[in-house]
Amino acid sequence: MRLLVTGGAGFIGSAFVRLALRESWAARLVNLDKLTYAGNLENLVSIESDGRHRFVHGDICDAQLVLTLLEKEKPDAIVHFAAESHVDRSILGPAAFVETNVRGTFSLLEAARAARLPRFLHVSTDEVYGSIDEPHDADENYPLRASSPYSASKAGSDLLALSYWTTFKLPVTVTRASNNYGPCQFPEKLIPLMISNALEDKPLPIYGDGMQVRDWLYVDDHCRAIWAALTKGAPGEIYNVGGSRALPNRTVVEMILAATGKPRGLITTVADRPGHDRRYAITTEKLERATGWQALVPFEQGLAQTIQWYKDNPAWIARVRSGEYQSYYDRNYAGR
Numbered sequence: 001m002r003l004l005v006t007g008g009a010g011f012i013g014s015a016f017v018r019l020a021l022r023e024s025w026a027a028r029l030v031n032l033d034k035l036t037y038a039g040n041l042e043n044l045v046s047i048e049s050d051g052r053h054r055f056v057h058g059d060i061c062d063a064q065l066v067l068t069l070l071e072k073e074k075p076d077a078i079v080h081f082a083a084e085s086h087v088d089r090s091i092l093g094p095a096a097f098v099e100t101n102v103r104g105t106f107s108l109l110e111a112a113r114a115a116r117l118p119r120f121l122h123v124s125t126d127e128v129y130g131s132i133d134e135p136h137d138a139d140e141n142y143p144l145r146a147s148s149p150y151s152a153s154k155a156g157s158d159l160l161a162l163s164y165w166t167t168f169k170l171p172v173t174v175t176r177a178s179n180n181y182g183p184c185q186f187p188e189k190l191i192p193l194m195i196s197n198a199l200e201d202k203p204l205p206i207y208g209d210g211m212q213v214r215d216w217l218y219v220d221d222h223c224r225a226i227w228a229a230l231t232k233g234a235p236g237e238i239y240n241v242g243g244s245r246a247l248p249n250r251t252v253v254e255m256i257l258a259a260t261g262k263p264r265g266l267i268t269t270v271a272d273r274p275g276h277d278r279r280y281a282i283t284t285e286k287l288e289r290a291t292g293w294q295a296l297v298p299f300e301q302g303l304a305q306t307i308q309w310y311k312d313n314p315a316w317i318a319r320v321r322s323g324e325y326q327s328y329y330d331r332n333y334a335g336r
């Protein structure tokens with residue numbers, strides 16, 4: 001396939017780009033990324049000499065750029081990862097979330113419609129369902145009850161994308177994944193933040209009582225699910241993607257401390273996140289039935305691999321934590 005990937009310098013997008021080239025899913029892969037604070041060309045060093053890959057530095061909101069790329073490259077599909085992706089940042093400043101996640105998705109959909117693109121895979125999140133009370137798990141028909149500006153902007157973009165199938169028959173498929181973890185994740189999210197702080201004996205800030213539940217999905221399992229949904233899923237359909245490993249945050253943090261040999265005394269309780277969703281839980285049967293996909297990496301194994309990656313890459317951590325990161329960290333955690 002010839003692919004246009006958006007956000008392919010970020011955490012999940014770069015994992016998808018590396019895998020798509022390694023597995024020869026893509027004969028040609030154009031990677032459009034704005035390189036925000038979360039975009040990092042270091043995530044792509046292992047494929048930088050691969051002639052099938054072309055990196056384009058640009059904004060998905062730039063409709064003319066997107067249309068020109070579609071006309072010139074004639075991809076078979078767009079795989080759309082580009083987004084503002086961090087809930088805490090959406091609380092500190094929601095504007096960029098509406099701009100990229102809603103208007104950026106609209107710009108891609110319009111260009112795709114004009115170019116009669118054969119396939120559009122919109123990468124979304126289980127956060128659109130909001131907090132889910134036990135004993136329920138959300139299937140794809142569960143109501144959308146987004147809590148944060150981030151998840152609301154993703155829910156908006158999901159509905160917009162699906163409307164392009166219903167109204168214009170643009171073949172759009174939506175995936176909604178649970179919490180990803182793995183190498184190259186920006187250390188603002190729970191797992192990389194706790195690993196990188198633990199490695200430097202810094203406090204590990206748990207929001208509230210730490211009993212909020214998240215379902216953990218290894219990033220390569222997510223990327224394989226996206227490929228399965230793109231190639232074996234149906235247009236107009238939504239597919240949940242879960243790791244079938246739900247854990248309270250406190251347990252995850254304790255596992256990180258045990259694996260890094262650091263003391264529990266590093267844990268600090270800080271004020272809770274406003275609007276904090278208590279529990280995420282989804283079913284993944286629809287994707288499994290339709291495509292045969294299954295999550296392959298058990299959490300203990302994926303976590304050990306991830307910790308090892310952060311141990312092996314102190315320079316990557318130091319670079320992404322310089323500059324803007326410190327001011328974000330102070331804004332989010334100081335006085336909490």
Ligand code: NAD
Nearest residue numbers: 007009010011012034035036038039059060082083085180
């Ligand atoms: P990330 O923040 O690590 O990366 C986002 C990438 O998008 C960066 O490379 C950034 O430079 C790029 N980008 C941002 N705005 C852009 C714009 N206007 N134009 C072009 N590029 C732009 O995000 P991630 O964690 O890799 O998430 C990727 C996608 O997966 C997002 O759509 C997110 O909502 C979704 N998702 C993430 C998770 C998770 O746990 N991280 C789970 C489910 C779904």
Ligand code: DAU
Nearest residue numbers: 085086087125126127178179188189190205206207212249
């Ligand atoms: O569910 C999928 C979503 O998972 C994705 O759509 C988002 O892009 C991704 O950021 C993630 O959202 P969460 O809000 O669940 O992830 P985060 O890593 O920010 O937080 C996970 C849990 O850990 C959440 O309950 C908040 C808590 N937390 C987080 C941080 C950063 C803490 O207790 N302390 C922290 O410092």
